[in-house]
């Protein structure tokens with residue numbers, strides 16, 4: 051094990067180049083087949099997983115995943131540590147980096163993750179911020195690979211809150227994977243301009259494309275993948291009813307799915323609110339891949355952690 055190489059982090063979707071993202075997805079497919087083969091955290095070494103917001107999938111998939119990689123998961127739930135109130139992020143990072151081999155963090159501001167990465171000395175992974183949800187997109191892309199055998203050249207339509215973390219990650223990770231990404235959202239909730247610009251830059255590299263529209267039918271027409279997310283993200287609960295009223299035209303129902311390709315796949319990161327962003331007939335119907343998508347959080351993140359540790363020269367395995 052060597053500490054010579056720069057430490058690799060995964061703070062946003064574009065922290066992986068197109069070829070690196072493909073490597074991680076390929077590794078995830080292999081690791082899903084041979085689930086206990088890789089042990090880059092053998093010892094066991096500790097993976098710290100910190101939550102400033104609640105979670106089911108992320109908590110369990112990182113907990114199980116770190117254990118399956120030979121490591122010891124240490125989960126810190128909201129309010130259980132000094133981070134951000136009694137102690138700065140930088141000081142927390144310095145301490146955690148002395149004891150843990152990887153730090154996974156679900157938080158609010160992207161800038162906090164950047165500070166953590168700057169001071170930790172071990173890989174830092176974004177488990178959802180207000181801006182992006184990049185681990186979820188690895189699982190989504192893995193699901194598309196399984197269902198379609200590829201991602202490049204496929205069209206993905208995301209409908210709903212265009213300004214939230216999932217919309218941003220679909221733009222960034224989807225174009226990294228060579229997809230044509232369409233986002234349909236009300237004019238009041240379009241994606242951030244710098245995210246759209248970054249996605250366009252990626253699309254130019256990979257042959258993908260970006261389209262942002264207020265017309266849900268235009269986005270859904272002919273799409274290979276249709277995705278949505280809650281209309282009320284964590285931290286926005288006080289605005290719940292007002293927000294819901296703004297997104298009703300973007301609900302994914304069977305009428306909207308009828309515009310998509312006949313074999314279109316429906317994705318939702320979950321938790322889902324049936325009757326709001328998606329109807330039961332769609333999420334519980336034949337197009338839905340949401341349970342594979344949820345399971346794939348485990349496989350995609352195990353591959354990501356393995357890849358980051360190997361690339362950072364911090365895996366306990368033989369270098370591969």
Ligand code: CP
Pocket residue numbers: 104105106107108109178186319320321
């Ligand atoms: N999709 C997702 O991140 O789910 P949790 O909020 O349950 O972790």
Ligand code: NVA
Pocket residue numbers: 178183214215216279280282283284319320321
């Ligand atoms: N956009 C949602 C995703 C939940 C996994 C949120 O941030 O709450």
